Amino acid sequence: MxxxxxxxxxxxxxxxxxxxxxxxxxxxxxxxxxxxxxxxxxxTPAAIREAAVTAIRANQVNSYTATAGTPALREAIVQRLKESQRVDVTAEQVVVTTGAKMALYALFQTLLDPGDEVLLPAPYWVSYAEQVKLAGGRPVEVAPTATLKVTPEQLSVAVTAATKAIVLNSPQNPSGLVYTAAELQAIGKWAVAHDLIIIADEIYGELVYDGPVPVPSMLTLGDEIAAHTILVNGVSKTYAMTGWRIGYAVGPVNVMTALKNGLSHMTGNAAAVSQAAAVAALTGDQAxxxxxxxxxxxxxxxxxxxxxxxxxxxxxxxxxxxxxxxxxxxxxxxxxxxxxxxxxxxxxxxxxxxxxxxxxxxxxxxxxxxxxxxxxxxxxxxxxxxxxxxx
Ligand SMILES: Cc1ncc(COP(=O)(O)O)c(C=O)c1O
Structure with missing residues (x-):
């Protein structure tokens, strides 16, 4: 075949x-x-597993949910982002996905036309480039600096008229490096000046051991930067829930509506039982x-x-x-x-x-x-x- x-x-x-x-x-x-x-x-912490079992026993997770996620989970995400990272968004701006991986995949499908370029500062997470290609886009690697953190000067060399977006990942997989607020702000301002979409993959945002806590979210660095940013996050790493497959995207309502429409033909909703577990994770004891x-x-x-x-x-x-x-x-x-x-x-x-x-x-x-x-x-x-x- x-x-x-x-x-x-x-x-x-x-x-x-x-x-x-x-x-x-x-x-x-x-x-x-x-x-x-x-x-x-x-x-996975016991209380989260228990919440899932309870939801199954009460037959609360047998049906499709809204594609964008249950109201309870979208609200729990809003509250957790506010508490942990001082991010201020509404539930309408949140779309729940089958892992952050699916949020990224579906976002590229939603945002890219054939030939659109996406800047990927190296080193970058393994799936970005393949996902961009699957959406018909062109991944553009930006060579690393000695510190492995990208700078606006380097991005200026890589940007073209076809550049549509940049993916920023901090804390970073694979290096574990964390950008400072000043570094993120400089990149954010550069992206705004070039009218690019910033996809901020902050999946490791809670896992910081040495540096500013909470780690600065791209959504907290000024209105202009926030208006250009789509945040990607999830429960996989923070709550030891990789197998449950719950991620989410947060961004402007028009993008989230298009994302949700696409998802309604791809995965539909993320697994209902996992959504119930994620509510328990985000609203429960953070110890x-x-x-x-x-x-x-x-x-x-x-x-x-x-x-x-x-x-x-x-x-x-x-x-x-x-x-x-x-x-x-x-x-x-x-x-x-x-x-x-x-x-x-x-x-x-x-x-x-x-x-x-x-x-x-x-x-x-x-x-x-x-x-x-x-x-x-x-x-x-x-x-x-x-x-x-x-x-
Ligand atoms: C940087 C980064 N983004 C996104 C993901 C996807 O996480 P998940 O699909 O489990 O939510 C991973 C997982 O390894 C990752 O390392």
Whole structure:
């Protein structure tokens, strides 16, 4: 059967692929440590799970809900954004989706015409470029600075008459870096001056260990910037709810209406039971979030110096958020005789039995992404293996 050109052009998600390779090796009896995963290793807090069970028992989740989400969840999102990040929006501006991934996919479908360009400052999350292509748009990589944070000067080199939007992700996957309010404001003003849409992916916004808390949301940096911004967020990372698939977009009502219309033909509503669970997450006790955050911080504090001490691994700054480290490994590759990052990553998997993700997938070869969303003992063993491999 002949596939569409669109489908042929799509690369599979590198993070999911590496995870599968690790699982295959494990099934063969190899003791692989998987540091490729992009999800918290904590269980979903008990109160959230209970809320879902209660909703099922009361037969409250058997029907379709409104495409944009239940009124209770849209209101819970409004309140949580207000409390956590001082973002002031109405429920009409909120559309609930099947994970933040679907919010992004559906947004590109809603906003892009064929040939429209979207600026992606490297390193960027694996799905942006493929989603832009699936919408007929053209992803435009913006080369990284030494700090891995993009600047207006660099964006000015990449912008063309066809540029429609820019995707900004802070805290950033894969580097864990967090933009300051001043840095975001400078980029926001630049985007406003070029009349671009800012897609602000703030999915790791609550997971910040060292820096301004709450992390500045693009929606709080002035009316003009807010009017150009569409926020993307979700419950996956903050509440250890990746499998529940609840994300959301927040933006101008006309865009949200178009987004909702598109979604009504794609997924319809996000799973009703997951929406009930998300209401419990957002409106309930936030102590479990603080506890998970403390756990991530502890791990970062242990793992960062260990990783920085591995021969050939370079980390210019300590990450401040999310749960990833993204070292420059060009020196390590040269020491071991590898010319491509993919080959180096394959050797780490096959020889050192550590699964990590290649920087190629994030638009930045010569780097690898390690997730520290796993327990400290496992992390220490992994770092020891890495060190032995390099020595
Ligand atoms: C930067 C970023 N954005 C969006 C997502 C999507 O999250 P979800 O679809 O689980 O809500 C992820 C997940 O890995 C991510 O890392």
């Amino acid at each position: 002949q596939l569409s050109q669109r489908a042929c052009g799509v690369r599979p998600s590198a993070t999911l692929k590496t995870g599968q390779q690790a699982a295959q090796l494990r099934a063969q009896g190899v003791d692989v440590i998987n540091l490729s995963v992009g999800q918290p290793d904590y269980p 479990p979030v603080a506890k998970m955050k403390e756990g991530f911080k502890q791990r970062l504090d242990v793992v960062y110096p260990l990783l920085a001490a591995v021969p050939g691994f370079k980390l210019t700054t300590k990450p401040q958020g999310a749960f990833y480290l993204f070292p420059d490994v060009t020196a390590a590759m040269a020491m071991k005789g590898y010319t491509t990052t993919d080959d180096f990553v394959a050797a780490l998997l096959n020889d050192a039995h550590i699964a990590v993700v290649t920087g190629e997938a994030f638009g930045l070869p010569g780097h690898i992404r390690l997730s520290y969303a796993t327990d400290l003992d496992t992390l220490k063993t992994a770092l020891q293996r890495l060190k032995s491999f390099m020595e």
